Amino acid sequence: MAQSAATTHVPARDPYASATVKMLIYTSVFWLLLSMVLGLIVALKSINPDFLTGNRFLQTYLSYGRLRPVHVNTAVIGWMTSAFFGAMTYGVPALCKTKLWSEKLGMFTAVYWMLNYLFGAMAIAAGYQTGVEYAEMPLLFDIGVVICVASLWTNLFMTVKNRKERVLYVSLWYWLGSVTFLAIVYIVGNIPAGWMGPGMAQANYYYYYMHNIIGLWLTPVGVGLLYYLMPKLVDRPIYSHKLSLIGFWTIAAFYVWNGPHHLINGPIPLWLMKAGIIPSLLLLIPVWSVLANVIGTMKGVWYKVSENVSLKFLMTGALFYGLACIQGPFQALMGPHAILHYTYWTVGHAHMPLFGGFSLVLFSGIYYMFPRLTGRHLYSRAMMNWHYWLSVLGFVIFGFAMWTAGVIQGFEWMDGKQLGASFLQVMESLHVFLIGRAVGGSLMFLGQIFFAWNLIKSARSGKPIEQTEDPMLLAR
Amino acid sequence: MANEAEKSPGILLFGAVLLVLVGTMGTIVLPYFDESVVTPTKSAELKNYPTDSAEARGRHVYIREGCNYCHTQAVRPVRADSKLGPVSVPGDYYYDKPTLIMTQRTGPDLTWVGTRYSADWQHEHLLNPQKIGGPASIMPKYDYLSQQDRDDLVAYMLSLKPAPKD
Numbered sequence: 001m002a003q004s005a006a007t008t009h010v011p012a013r014d015p016y017a018s019a020t021v022k023m024l025i026y027t028s029v030f031w032l033l034l035s036m037v038l039g040l041i042v043a044l045k046s047i048n049p050d051f052l053t054g055n056r057f058l059q060t061y062l063s064y065g066r067l068r069p070v071h072v073n074t075a076v077i078g079w080m081t082s083a084f085f086g087a088m089t090y091g092v093p094a095l096c097k098t099k100l101w102s103e104k105l106g107m108f109t110a111v112y113w114m115l116n117y118l119f120g121a122m123a124i125a126a127g128y129q130t131g132v133e134y135a136e137m138p139l140l141f142d143i144g145v146v147i148c149v150a151s152l153w154t155n156l157f158m159t160v161k162n163r164k165e166r167v168l169y170v171s172l173w174y175w176l177g178s179v180t181f182l183a184i185v186y187i188v189g190n191i192p193a194g195w196m197g198p199g200m201a202q203a204n205y206y207y208y209y210m211h212n213i214i215g216l217w218l219t220p221v222g223v224g225l226l227y228y229l230m231p232k233l234v235d236r237p238i239y240s241h242k243l244s245l246i247g248f249w250t251i252a253a254f255y256v257w258n259g260p261h262h263l264i265n266g267p268i269p270l271w272l273m274k275a276g277i278i279p280s281l282l283l284l285i286p287v288w289s290v291l292a293n294v295i296g297t298m299k300g301v302w303y304k305v306s307e308n309v310s311l312k313f314l315m316t317g318a319l320f321y322g323l324a325c326i327q328g329p330f331q332a333l334m335g336p337h338a339i340l341h342y343t344y345w346t347v348g349h350a351h352m353p354l355f356g357g358f359s360l361v362l363f364s365g366i367y368y369m370f371p372r373l374t375g376r377h378l379y380s381r382a383m384m385n386w387h388y389w390l391s392v393l394g395f396v397i398f399g400f401a402m403w404t405a406g407v408i409q410g411f412e413w414m415d416g417k418q419l420g421a422s423f424l425q426v427m428e429s430l431h432v433f434l435i436g437r438a439v440g441g442s443l444m445f446l447g448q449i450f451f452a453w454n455l456i457k458s459a460r461s462g463k464p465i466e467q468t469e470d471p472m473l474l475a476r
Numbered sequence: 477m478a479n480e481a482e483k484s485p486g487i488l489l490f491g492a493v494l495l496v497l498v499g500t501m502g503t504i505v506l507p508y509f510d511e512s513v514v515t516p517t518k519s520a521e522l523k524n525y526p527t528d529s530a531e532a533r534g535r536h537v538y539i540r541e542g543c544n545y546c547h548t549q550a551v552r553p554v555r556a557d558s559k560l561g562p563v564s565v566p567g568d569y570y571y572d573k574p575t576l577i578m579t580q581r582t583g584p585d586l587t588w589v590g591t592r593y594s595a596d597w598q599h600e601h602l603l604n605p606q607k608i609g610g611p612a613s614i615m616p617k618y619d620y621l622s623q624q625d626r627d628d629l630v631a632y633m634l635s636l637k638p639a640p641k642d
């Protein structure tokens with residue numbers, strides 16, 4: 001929009017640059033840093049339970065049991081969802097060759113979303129959590145989420161309806177689909193306990209939500225962003241349109257069934273476990289369709305990864321997404337599940353798609369969008385590289401610490417060390433891995449400081465982009 | 477290349493939503509028709525706490541303090557869980573709102589913790605887990621809870637036991 005671009009110090013170059021996108025991206029980076037700090041605190045509390053318990057206030061409001069859900073929600077709802085909202089609000093108008101349908105509605109969504117989560121997180125820390133993992137925010141804030149998702153959906157859908165480009169590029173499929181799925185999954189998953197009858201019937205709602213907030217929201221929106229960025233960053237079309245559509249339809253068909261795989265060997269009927277396990281294995285189809293498309297598109301241009309940090313993030317994100325989706329079906333088999341479930345393995349697995357996979361895709365997207373939003377070059381390529389290496393190495397240390405700890409836990413438990421002194425004996429042997437997690441987490445956090453600092457410096461004193469420069473940089 | 481249907485976002489979304497709803501029905505609605513899910517067991521009856529009983533309040537404290545992030549409440553029919561008591565069945569959770577099975581066993585499973593320790597032990601342990609459990613324990617001290625909250629929490633934990641066999 002012309003008026004928002006006029007507030008920056010350079011002349012408007014990008015006729016579509018939108019204040020909504022900036023708002024969402026800036027707030028998402030704040031949430032990213034907060035979730036990292038919270039994650040680090042809970043990691044340190046796992047090493048020393050007396051960490052940050054100096055007085056009654058800290059003991060109450062910064063207790064492990066309250067901070068952990070705030071950490072998870074800040075990462076998933078605060079950081080990733082805000083950033084993806086921003087990426088879609090940028091990408092949908094770009095692909096439709098038109099303006100965002102309503103900048104006002106967009107700004108309303110962005111501000112309401114931020115305030116809603118801010119107070120929602122405070123409610124969890126204040127002790128109003130619902131007790132349902134990933135869905136801890138009380139009903140009032142769930143309603144806020146649904147309002148925001150509905151207004152974003154309307155905005156994006158109307159933008160697509162008024163598009164100047166008839167053909168819907170595949171990213172639009174993934175994005176429109178993902179926002180629609182988000183609405184369905186969020187509403188189903190956050191119906192208050194007690195409205196839904198018997199306990200195990202409720203549990204199906206919770207695990208449906210827990211799995212599908214990743215599977216039907218973060219996955220399709222992230223893959224959509226991957227398909228948006230990859231052709232732009234390597235300057236060639238995607239390898240196969242058909243393959244990307246196969247991915248879309250198989251995600252919609254199979255992912256939704258995966259909830260029960262969290263309760264394998266658990267207190268649910270056997271048929272329901274099978275209904276969760278088989279689609280979990282079928283997930284190899286969509287993930288392979290994405291990876292095959294990445295490999296096909298990159299064929300002959302892999303050298304560009306060394307020249308473009310944004311592309312380096314994107315490819316690494318795709319790799320971790322692929323690995324997470326190979327780990328997932330493996331864990332969903334009854335045998336491995338019996339050993340790995342309830343252990344620290346899960347913690348490593350949960351961070352792989354969320355941080356290693358889609359956060360890296362988002363970093364790539366933010367680095368791509370930022371110069372186009374601000375009219376300024378990114379301040380420092382070296383800082384981008386620090387961000388990359390600290391994030392990736394930090395995560396690898398984190399992940400392997402957790403996976404190793406999980407395997408040890410799993411096998412020790414099979415030796416009957418599940419209670420009392422023998423349980424504590426296992427805990428003692430895990431201590432070093434918990435330290436490893438905190439070390440990895442610290443590196444990840446340090447990487448994000450480089451990220452945020454680089455963005456601030458870019459917005460303030462990045463070199464203004466000249467009209468005569470590389471048209472690729474200015475084109476969306 | 478793109479065909480005509482691919483130019484219509486309405487058709488596309490309709491199809492995608494339909495697929496998602498099929499899975500939603502399969503995994504959420506169908507279980508309501510399974511006897512084992514909708515029939516409370518005797519152990520479930522023990523957990524059917526009257527409103528505002530000490531156990532019900534204690535369960536609320538359990539959720540408020542996030543105990544469930546480190547303690548599971550489900551015994552599986554697998555070797556790793558063989559020492560944890562009777563295997564949990566769907567009907568055991570009939571009255572749980574919400575169920576507290578959870579996903580992480582950082583501390584021991586609490587499904588039947590009521591059979592293991594006395595009220596005194598639980599109180600001592602909540603006040604100083606490292607002293608009672610051992611220095612390797614990473615459980616926070618719950619000495620900041622009010623006496624009332626701690627009493628309720630202990631009452632809740634003691635109620636977690638299987639129903640006696642007939």
